[in-house]
Amino acid sequence: MPDGSNSQAFVEFDRVQKSYDGEVLVVKDLNLAVGRGEFLTMLGPSGSGKTTVLMMLAGFETATNGEIRLGGKEINNIPPHKRGIGMVFQNYALFPHMSVAENLSFPLEVRNIGKSEREGKIKRALDMVQMGDFGGRRPAQLSGGQQQRIALARALVFEPELVLMDEPLGALDKQLRETLQFEITNLAHELGITTVYVTHDQTEALTMSDRVAVFDDGRIQQLAPPDDLYEKPQNSFVAQFIGExxxxxxxxxxxxxxxxxxxxxxxxxxxxxxxxxxxxxxxxxxxxxxxxxxxxxxxxxxxxxxxxxxxxxxxxxxxxxxxxxxxxxxxxxxxxxxxxxxxxxxxxxxxxxxxxxxxxxxxxxx
Ligand SMILES: Nc1ncnc2c1ncn2[C@@H]1O[C@H](COP(=O)(O)OP(=O)(O)O)[C@@H](O)[C@H]1O
Ligand SMILES: [Mg+2]
The missing domain is CATH 2.40.50.140 (Nucleic acid-binding proteins)
Structure with missing residues (x-):
């Protein structure tokens, strides 16, 4: 394991490369181990390859080379819905024609969970994000922050061990973003969920994460706890990108x-x-x-x-x-x-x- 994490590796990228066109590598040589229960953030400028890495982990993109492992098992050829991963994306909208409860029921039905068990899990997930009274509403009847809370509940409702989030708070105003940053990290740590989080906002990365992987140009420039990134940048890119x-x-x-x-x-x-x-x-x-x-x-x-x-x-x-x-x-x-x-x-x-x-x-x- 890289230093900074003392837990066992749960997610592993082993010499992973990705090219969309067969020529340019947008992910160049990714070696990354995320510990069980760890909150790891990928931070970097637009186009640095963060979403591509997340999509390969989720199973929506395939790695061109290398191996991706989850709990020690290779998952390169396992389809997304069989990876047991919860996801929250900025543009991963709720189903507009369904109520909040139906939105949460969907990932449970896909997993063949029976009706009475579903009801208990939906209630628990809504309570977790403090939206217990909103099960009957449609997404359009909720504010942006409330919708993002429901998206979070939907990612957590089937109790995944791993949750991926891609700029989930990008569309929200500053105050709400800060509240939700706090709620997300608390929830992840309380539930012991492993989280891989993507943002281009350095404050968000520094305040939420156990470790941060700084990306540029398809490579990790530095992987370290937040204070190390600021105090001990290993190269000029990180020194300039993090803080003044x-x-x-x-x-x-x-x-x-x-x-x-x-x-x-x-x-x-x-x-x-x-x-x-x-x-x-x-x-x-x-x-x-x-x-x-x-x-x-x-x-x-x-x-x-x-x-x-x-x-x-x-x-x-x-x-x-x-x-x-x-x-x-x-x-x-x-x-x-x-x-x-x-x-x-x-x-x-x-x-x-x-x-x-x-x-x-x-x-x-x-
Ligand atoms: N589906 C795709 N097809 C072709 N090129 C893509 C695709 N998705 C992303 N790219 C390219 O891959 C590079 C990395 O993109 P991305 O992973 O989205 O970066 P980030 O999330 O850090 O902004 C960019 O140059 C982008 O244009
Ligand atoms: Mg992106």
């Missing part, structure tokens, strides 16, 4: 196991960094520093180093100050400082020194 990031370009001039020196493009200043994704001296690199890890006129001890900077813009944001600086010849360097009584407010044109701890400065691929 400062990226300084330069060249590695010396390299040991846990330190490297980078000569910055522009001014030629030298800084220490943690070598994360550089191979040798002379390599081009992008060093990544989070805006809240930077200090003004720092007193970080002898391990730190400082750079000269000029204030371009100082923005009061209530809880934080956001300062844009010119550093190493570029004027897009951001520093965030907490609004404290003793915090000096800066003005455009002021010259300051900035610094950070070398371990907060990660040398990544250019």
């Amino acid at each position: 990031n400062n990226a300084l370009r330069g060249t590695v001039t010396s390299l040991s196991k846990d330190r490297c020196v980078v000569k910055l493009d522009g001014t030629g200043e030298q800084i220490d960094a943690l070598p994360v994704n550089v191979a040798k001296e002379g390599d081009k690199t992008l060093v990544s520093i989070r805006p809240e890890r930077v200090e003004f006129n720092p007193d970080l001890g002898e391990n730190a180093h400082t750079l000269d900077a000029e204030v371009m813009e100082f923005v009061y944001m209530g809880d934080v100050f956001r300062t844009r600086l010119k550093v190493a010849g570029r004027d897009d360097f951001i520093v965030k400082t907490r609004n404290r009584a003793d915090q000096v407010r800066l003005s455009p044109g002021e010259k300051v020194k900035i610094g950070w701890l070398p371990q907060d400065c990660r040398a990544l691929d250019p």
